[in-house]
Amino acid sequence: MSSFDIYQQTFLLTFVVEALQDTKAPLAVLQAEAQSMMPKLISNWGVGPWKIVWGPTVWKHTLEHDPKTGPDNTWFIARSNVLGQDTYVLAIAGSASTYDYIHDDFGIDSVVDFNAFVASYTVPPTTTPRDKVNDNGTAYVAYGTASASYTLLNVPAPVGAASAGLNIVQFLSTVSPSSQIVSAGHSLGAALAPTVAMVLKKAKQWNNLTVYATAGPTPGNGQFANQYYLAFPFIRPGPQPWQCWNKNICNSNDVVPQAWCTTAASNLKLANIVTIYQSAPALLRAVLEGIVAVAKALLVLSEISYAPIANVIFTSDDFVVPTTRAELDHMVGVQHHDAYFDFMKLPPSVSVKAIHALAAEHGLTVKTERERIADLPVFGLLKIFEQ
Incomplete structure (x- = not known):
């Protein structure tokens, strides 16, 4: 038995699958370590009697030339x-x-x-020509979201992993309709989890799906958000604020879920990134303003207005205004990771630090704090600026 409720367990599984996200190694090493570390984390954290029955699968694009990077996508299916x-x-x-x-x-x-x-969905997605985009009448998702979703839906588990040779659609097709299937993720994973769930529900007519998403950036436009709302209505079986299905749970001090909406009336929007750090020194604000400006310029090219899916907002109580770039990196990480563990009242033994410690025990190189922040949605622009 676990001391954690099903929502906490699901949330922890989204960090178990991120065990390698802050490490750098060739693909073969990452795959082997995923198979070793992830079951160990489930046990060490006391998540519950979960067994990985598909995967884990680590994927790197063939165009990723640096062998010592983190994975492009990692995913697994666990059963309990x-x-x-x-x-x-x-x-x-x-x-x-x-x-x-x-x-x-x-x-x-x-x-x-x-x-x-x-x-x-078994064919790589193609973009809609800009002069053909109909934002008011058609559901759209970002090309990056669709491309990653295609990978998740179609790449089979590798040799040595559970259910090798099957992709997740093939595996889940063997699951009883009376079972519950939860699509879950944190950060980019929380944009992909609802998107993949929507594909499965629409394409396969599966009605036993729910979503658990935290800190996710916006996947698509208002038409997509409306379709998601109808397909996955809000469910709150418990009294605690984290005890709910089908909403994106977000910290108002976290920059990541502020992407990619530019609508002033929205509770999650790019402009909030600068507002969160409005008391920071001018140089730090200038960095954030530059990132937001470039993001907005790219968004104009999309010809759509990004609109957040249904969400639940909380405000962390550990926000400290940074005064240096290093402090900014640290605070962005705290608000994007640690604040969610605190919000869900999880013990200190269950943390991102514990993941890094286990990775080090396995001889993996853990990224610096600046490297980790530059991997996040929005802040990834810093990679381009600083290369």
């Missing part, structure tokens, strides 16, 4: 009999490489017709 119901969690990791950032996180200037993608 929680509360007497057979439950599968599809855990999807966030950003971890330059390719991942530029193509998945920041692939926002081109869009994909979402329903067309659903109809042919």
Whole structure:
């Protein structure tokens, strides 16, 4: 038995799948370590009687030339009999490489017709020509979101991993309709989790799906957000604020979920990034203003207005105004990671630091704090500026 509720367990699985996100190694090393470290983290953290039944799968794009980077995508399916119901969690990791950032996180200037993608999700997505985009009448997602979703849906588990040779659609097709399937992720994973769930529900007509997303950037436009709301209505079975399904749980002091909406009336929007750090020194504000300005310029090219999916907002109580670039890096990380552990009332033994310690024990190189921050949505622009 676990001392954590199902929501906490699901959240922790989204960090188990991120065990390698802050490390650098060739693909073969990352895959081997994923198979070793992830079950160990589930046990060390006391997440519960979860067994990885598909994957884990670590994927790097062939255009990722640097062998010593983090993975582009990592995902697994874990199974448990929680509360007497057979439950599968599809855990999807966030950003971890330059390719991942530029193509998945920041692939926002081109869009994909979402329903067309659903109809042919086994084929790589194609972008809608800018002069053909109909923002008011068609659901669109960012090309980066669609491309990563295609990878997650179609790449099979490798030799040596659980259910090798099957992709997640093939594996989940064997699951009983009475089982619960949760698509879950943090950060970029929280943009991909609802998108993948939408594809599965529409393409396969599966009605046993729910979503658990935290700190996710916006996947697409208002039409997509509306379709998501209808397909995955808000469910709150418990009294605690984290005890809910189908909403993006966000810290108002976290820069990542502020991407990519530019609508002034929205509770999550790019302009908030500068507002969060408005009391910081002018040089730090200038960095943030520059990032936001470039993001807005790219968003104009998309021909859509990005609109957040349904969300739950909390405000962390550990925000400190940074005065140096190093302090800014640290605070961005605290608000994007640690604040969510605190919000869910998880013990100090369960943390990102524990992941880094285990990675070091396995002989892996852990990225510096600045490298980790530059892997995040929005802040990844710093990689381009500082190269």
